[in-house]
Amino acid sequence: MNLTTDPWIPVIGADGRQRSISLHDLFASAHELRDLSVKPHEKIALLRLLICITQAALDGPKDYDAWETCRDSIQPAVKRYLEKWAASFELFGDGPRFLQVPGLKAAKEEGEGNPATKLDLALASGNNASLFDNAAGLPRAVESGRLALTLLAFQCFAPGGRIGVAKWSGADTPSKGSSNHAPCTPSSMLHSYLQGNTLLETIHLNLLNQEEASDLGPKGWGKPVWELPVKTAGDKEAIANATGSYLGRLVPLSRSIRLEAEGRQMILANGLDYPLAPIFREPAATMVQRDEETAVLGVALGRSIWRQLYSITVKRRSNKDSISGPLALRNLGEAQGCTLWIGALATDKAKIEDVVEAAYDIPAGMFRDAGRKLFEEGVALAASWQEAVSKSVKAYAATLKLEPVPYDRARHHFWTVVEQHVPTLLKQTDKPEEAGDLKASAWGQRVKEAAHASFDFACSRQNPRQIQAYAIGLQQLFLPKPKDPNAPVKKKASIKK
Numbered sequence: 001m002n003l004t005t006d007p008w009i010p011v012i013g014a015d016g017r018q019r020s021i022s023l024h025d026l027f028a029s030a031h032e033l034r035d036l037s038v039k040p041h042e043k044i045a046l047l048r049l050l051i052c053i054t055q056a057a058l059d060g061p062k063d064y065d066a067w068e069t070c071r072d073s074i075q076p077a078v079k080r081y082l083e084k085w086a087a088s089f090e091l092f093g094d095g096p097r098f099l100q101v102p103g104l105k106a107a108k109e110e111g112e113g114n115p116a117t118k119l120d121l122a123l124a125s126g127n128n129a130s131l132f133d134n135a136a137g138l139p140r141a142v143e144s145g146r147l148a149l150t151l152l153a154f155q156c157f158a159p160g161g162r163i164g165v166a167k168w169s170g171a172d173t174p175s176k177g178s179s180n181h182a183p184c185t186p187s188s189m190l191h192s193y194l195q196g197n198t199l200l201e202t203i204h205l206n207l208l209n210q211e212e213a214s215d216l217g218p219k220g221w222g223k224p225v226w227e228l229p230v231k232t233a234g235d236k237e238a239i240a241n242a243t244g245s246y247l248g249r250l251v252p253l254s255r256s257i258r259l260e261a262e263g264r265q266m267i268l269a270n271g272l273d274y275p276l277a278p279i280f281r282e283p284a285a286t287m288v289q290r291d292e293e294t295a296v297l298g299v300a301l302g303r304s305i306w307r308q309l310y311s312i313t314v315k316r317r318s319n320k321d322s323i324s325g326p327l328a329l330r331n332l333g334e335a336q337g338c339t340l341w342i343g344a345l346a347t348d349k350a351k352i353e354d355v356v357e358a359a360y361d362i363p364a365g366m367f368r369d370a371g372r373k374l375f376e377e378g379v380a381l382a383a384s385w386q387e388a389v390s391k392s393v394k395a396y397a398a399t400l401k402l403e404p405v406p407y408d409r410a411r412h413h414f415w416t417v418v419e420q421h422v423p424t425l426l427k428q429t430d431k432p433e434e435a436g437d438l439k440a441s442a443w444g445q446r447v448k449e450a451a452h453a454s455f456d457f458a459c460s461r462q463n464p465r466q467i468q469a470y471a472i473g474l475q476q477l478f479l480p481k482p483k484d485p486n487a488p489v490k491k492k493a494s495i496k497k
Helices: 023-028 040-058 064-069 071-084 144-157 199-205 236-244 246-250 305-312 327-331 369-400 407-419 422-428 442-458 464-477
Strands: 009-012 018-021 104-106 166-168 191-195 255-259 265-270 287-290 293-296 338-348 351-362
Touching: 009 023, 009 144, 023 040, 023 071, 040 071, 040 144, 040 191, 040 199, 040 246, 040 338, 040 351, 064 071, 064 327, 071 199, 104 255, 104 265, 144 255, 166 265, 191 199, 191 327, 236 246, 305 338, 305 351, 305 369, 351 422, 369 407, 369 422, 369 442, 369 464, 407 442, 422 442, 442 464
Parallel strands: none
Antiparallel strands: 009 018, 104 166, 191 338, 255 265, 287 293, 338 351
């Protein structure tokens, strides 16, 4: 199977229908395709591949001016590029293989092998959790196209932990049976991409120019791993390119893998180690200041992504800035908004917990300090109302001597209702000077209504005792906030006699 000519990438066409197509067909029709039709972590992996191919085919763009004019060059350039490198995109065979290392053999003669289904992070296979799958332990064949997609996603997102040792060109694979996270996984990092009306527009919006990519890591622009393949574990030049350059890291080799011809089994061992910030800055990640250190912004399960938009929408002002959202934001004009797609694979050490995604229409005001400050204050206002709801629910439960207190019922309802009104807060960021008192604004009113509705939802009032408890809790909800004990005390003016 050759990934340039055989179908394997699920997409949504202009007619809204889903189909699988090859790399050649994807780029040929990218101006008509709406989007990829895959799970969030698979979408991130595919976007990295498509961006890598495009940037390698263009060998650029060199700078922002070149980026502005390169969109019409993408499709013909990629067509020529895929024809030139087609042999590197074979899934099987004796020659070069896509994201597989040559000369890989099982450590023991009889071989132990791993089921190829282990590549699919959503299946219960090997040590993968049964989070999305109930057929654990059953022998399963994987269609070649699906196998290619899961191989790509696995190389980007494989969680760290213990792993088997294999022989790579006669030597043991690295790290003696342990492995670190693949480059897209650490801290359950949020990956953010500008989303266009077509797949071609999406790819173009997320291209970095060579000036932008030059300071991401020690090896600068670099080459894709198929142009400078890693042939052995001691191939220093190729490994430095694969782990320390922009193009080299986009499509990683975090695991040493060799698929068997029928695609049911594989040899799996540790691959290359991918250093993180400050050594290398992932372009689609958001970097924040935490405890006086620069850290990757990760997804927090139980907290919606929109509550972190004020961090994600920070534009990088110069190549030296360490704190910012995704670097592609610099492609936007000063007065230009965008649609931002955000996704992540949530992990707890080596355990996969969930996948998340969201898309938001971001106004231009969110890319200015005043707009982001207003949004952050709006999030804080919502959090204060959620705290007030919890205190009210506690008062209700205490009156009835109710255990357990229905905190979660109220909290989940509150944030679900509030999230429906996020566009209201985003709209206010375009003209923060007109927002006035945030509590009295449209956003403030919606949040207050959500707090009342959530208290109603969590606290029944069907008998006299419940009605009495409800009244006590409701009174608590609308009590004025206690004064800050640390706030400075205003001195009363003295009256002279």
